[in-house]
Amino acid sequence: MTGKSPQGETITWQTGHCYLGEILVACTARGVCAVLPGESVEELVADLASRFPHATLRHANDSRADWFSNVMSYLIDSRKPLTVELDLRGTDFQRKVWRALQEIPSGSSASYGDIAQRMGMPSASRAVAGACAANPLAVVVPCHRVLRGDGSLSGYRWGLKRKQAVLSHEQGLSER
Template sequence: MTAKRETRAAATARFAIGECSLGAILVAASTRGVCAILIGDDPERLACDLQDRFPRAMLSGGDPDFERSVATVVGFVEAPGLGLDLPLDIRGTAFQQRVWQALQEIPAGQTASYAEIARRIGAPKAVRAVARACAANPLAVAIPCHRAVRNDGQLSGYRWGIERKRALLDREAGR
């Protein structure tokens, strides 16, 4: 997903940064819905990442009303069984959209291999492209790319770190 594609419809975006057990978390929304959920160790780096994703957008932070959305996302991170009931503004290529839809169909606490996801979307030879679509996911936890694993079931590649991936899967499995 390129920043150019994302900025076409993102003239303005509100954002707020909070803390959760996985570190700092940034939630941003366009007028259509949540367009970014980013997790990391450095709140300033998350804000820079958001700016890089939406270089032409007018970003506004510090909105007390919007901070409720961050609280909702933090609640979901801490207790995935609560579900996440927020409108999403999911932007990506048609292929990415198919991958992300397949990820959302994997039940919480379960995983699927990149190869299995490729087969599910009708592109069995596109395993690496599936992995790239997971890496391009701007909506941590809302699009559960943490549920994608290697063929042998082992954890690999997670944009926000393997330990965060493991923690999310453990929470979903009730561990």
């Protein structure tokens, strides 16, 4: 499935706050389709609307909704299993990369080359980086756990400061 939303599809969204700032979590009838950190609710809703231009966006205004509370709980402790369905929308290659990212345990990391190698495509590290940049599910699909081959931080769709914050947060969890 591509990132495009079918005409008339309804996407329900809710916002919260955590160590990454404002967080928007969005859900379709199939599952959570976006987890977006940002500076303001307005910015996040605009980002969601640009990702799903044909959808009707509906504010849930219910922080107790299972899909929302489960994602927020996962943001607090990514060692816990995520128990909501995900509606991953992207190319076949992107979805393959995102599934590979979900296999990296909390508190661990891999390089773009490692991910390409695991996928049986050792020369695809740049394409892996592109798929990471297109990921609409921050932290839930852990593209933040992918580093350069030398172990240094590289780009992150939501900024290097947030990438470092998530990695530090997860490292702190693994030391408990």
